[in-house]
Amino acid sequence: MNDFGSETFLRFDNVKKSYDQTNLVVKGFDMDVRKGEFITLLGPSGSGKTTVLMMLAGFESVTSGDIAIAGKSINRTAPNKRNIGMVFQNYALFPHMTVAENLAYPLTVRKMPKAQIKERVAEYLELVELSDFGNRRPGQLSGGQRQRVALARAMIFQPTLILMDEPLGALDKNLREQMQFEITRLHKQFGFTVIYVTHDQTEALSMSDRIAVFNDGVVQQCAPPAELYERPVNSFVADFIGENNFIPGTVTSLEGSAAKVQTDGGTIVAQVADGLMEGQACRVAIRPEKLFIPPTTHAYDNALTVRFTTRIYVGDFIRYYFDLADGTTVVVKVLNDLSAPDFEDGAEAQLLWLASDCVAFPAG
Numbered sequence: 146m147n148d149f150g151s152e153t154f155l156r157f158d159n160v161k162k163s164y165d166q167t168n169l170v171v172k173g174f175d176m177d178v179r180k181g182e183f184i185t186l187l188g189p190s191g192s193g194k195t196t197v198l199m200m201l202a203g204f205e206s207v208t209s210g211d212i213a214i215a216g217k218s219i220n221r222t223a224p225n226k227r228n229i230g231m232v233f234q235n236y237a238l239f240p241h242m243t244v245a246e247n248l249a250y251p252l253t254v255r256k257m258p259k260a261q262i263k264e265r266v267a268e269y270l271e272l273v274e275l276s277d278f279g280n281r282r283p284g285q286l287s288g289g290q291r292q293r294v295a296l297a298r299a300m301i302f303q304p305t306l307i308l309m310d311e312p313l314g315a316l317d318k319n320l321r322e323q324m325q326f327e328i329t330r331l332h333k334q335f336g337f338t339v340i341y342v343t344h345d346q347t348e349a350l351s352m353s354d355r356i357a358v359f360n361d362g363v364v365q366q367c368a369p370p371a372e373l374y375e376r377p378v379n380s381f382v383a384d385f386i387g388e389n390n391f392i393p394g395t396v397t398s399l400e401g402s403a404a405k406v407q408t409d410g411g412t413i414v415a416q417v418a419d420g421l422m423e424g425q426a427c428r429v430a431i432r433p434e435k436l437f438i439p440p441t442t443h444a445y446d447n448a449l450t451v452r453f454t455t456r457i458y459v460g461d462f463i464r465y466y467f468d469l470a471d472g473t474t475v476v477v478k479v480l481n482d483l484s485a486p487d488f489e490d491g492a493e494a495q496l497l498w499l500a501s502d503c504v505a506f507p508a509g
């Protein structure tokens with residue numbers, strides 16, 4: 146991970162956006178970004194991610210609030226004066242220009258001398274492993290190659306800030322993973338700051354220094370990947386990041402950071418989420434890989450009796466489906482080794498887990 150300075154490079158200060166003077170689609174976005182950070186805006190479709198990026202790029206106005214780079218407000222700075230590189234899913238390359246001409250374009254606009262442009266274009270073609278493709282037109286490239294050209298074109302004028310909006314959305318899984326790795330490598334090598342938009346949580350977790358989780362124009366949590374995954378602050382984040390089971394119950398007592406929760410199948414102990422109160426209905430979130438099926442050597446605090454329904458072979462692991470006493474389905478992921486058990490249809494089983502691996506959120 147990068148070693149960032151403590152200084153804020155980019156700041157969003159209570160940024161709001163309405164397209165129709167009535168409804169806010171971004172409802173007071175705050176964020177301090179340090180130089181060289183890789184920040185991802187993650188959230189479902191329509192949650193306001195692209196709108197934030199458009200305001201930062203200058204293609205949309207800010208309804209209220211302020212965006213500042215290096216301490217200076219850019220609200221009134223023209224898009225082409227912001228010196229920001231951009232890669233979008235459908236950010237068309239110029240189809241009538243060759244790859245090399247596409248790369249030269251941002252430099253020509255910036256009036257770089259011709260000889261220097263030639264050198265720089267060769268350098269960036271090599272960087273994205275397209276040295277032999279300079280004379281092709283975009284139409285003669287694969288989707289992955291086109292996105293590498295778009296990436297090189299965004300970086301070639303060496304901006305300090307690069308925005309990417311679902312840049313890999315159109316690529317298939319293998320190519321997407323390869324490009325994720327490429328982007329991460331280039332980011333490490335050059336140290337530019339990235340604001341990356343995606344609705345793909347795996348992509349966000351694997352690439353980012355920090356992730357801001359959006360829902361309905363509001364950031365739910367902004368944290369490094371492991372913190373989002375291990376300590377989601379609310380059930381939206383717990384549900385959106387990775388996979389979670391939710392066991393319904395009622396809080397019978399609170400002691401420090403632990404809650405006793407009465408469920409249909411018995412009492413369990415969980416970590417307490419913000420806002421949880423005694424007597425309240427709650428949902429206990431527990432991840433499929435944190436549940437253990439006996440015999441196991443893992444320590445545990447909680448045990449529930451469940452009924453086996455389905456076993457699905459996924460390859461590297463096995464997915465088990467069980468029903469709780471109240472009918473709630475619970476998924477368990479077990480590594481595909483000799484310990485992965487078999488069950489008769491409808492067989493009774495036990496699920497075991499640690500109190501520190503589950504969190505009780507207020508229901509609703």
Ligand code: ADP
Nearest residue numbers: 164165170188189190191192193194195196197
């Ligand atoms: P996301 O990128 O998270 O999918 P967007 O920022 O594109 O979300 O959209 C947020 C909300 O703003 C959506 O309800 C969308 O319909 C609306 N919206 C986006 N762009 C415009 C626009 N140019 N005019 C009017 N409404 C828009």
Ligand code: MG
Nearest residue numbers: 191194195196
């Ligand atoms: Mg979008």
